[in-house]
Amino acid sequence: MRQAAQRQEEEGERVIPDGGGRGDVVPLAALDDGQRGRLVRVEAGTGLRTRLLAMGLRSGAEVRVVHNGGHGPFVVAVDSSRVVLGRGMAHKILVRPTRDAEAPSHGPGR
Numbered sequence: 001m002r003q004a005a006q007r008q009e010e011e012g013e014r015v016i017p018d019g020g021g022r023g024d025v026v027p028l029a030a031l032d033d034g035q036r037g038r039l040v041r042v043e044a045g046t047g048l049r050t051r052l053l054a055m056g057l058r059s060g061a062e063v064r065v066v067h068n069g070g071h072g073p074f075v076v077a078v079d080s081s082r083v084v085l086g087r088g089m090a091h092k093i094l095v096r097p098t099r100d101a102e103a104p105s106h107g108p109g110r
Contacts, residue, residue: 025040025094026095027094028074028091028094029068029087031095032065033066035064035097037062037096038062039057039061039094039095040059040096042094043094044092048092052093055083057093062098063076063077063078064076068090073087074087076090
C-alpha cells in the first residue's frame, strides 16, 4: 500500500480516520492492483449510489482492485463480477483496506 500512499500524497487524496479502531477509510482509487477493501460508504448523490448498488457495490461488499493504472478506467472485482468505474467514481467510494490488502495477488483468478 506504499505506492497508494505516495499516490494519495501526490494527488491530494484524503485518509479519513475511522475513530472506531478498525483502520482508516480511504478512497477506492487509493488501492493498488490486487489490493482488497471493504466498502464503507459512497460520498455521492442518490443517482450514483443507486447505480453502484445495481453493480453490486453495496456497503460491506469486499472489492479487489483488478486494474488501477493511475489514469483511465478503474477495474474492480466484486462478488463474481468485474466492474469498470470512472476514476471520479472510484474517488467517491470509500473503503477500509482489508488485512490481505498489503500483499497484491498475482496468482490465478486475477
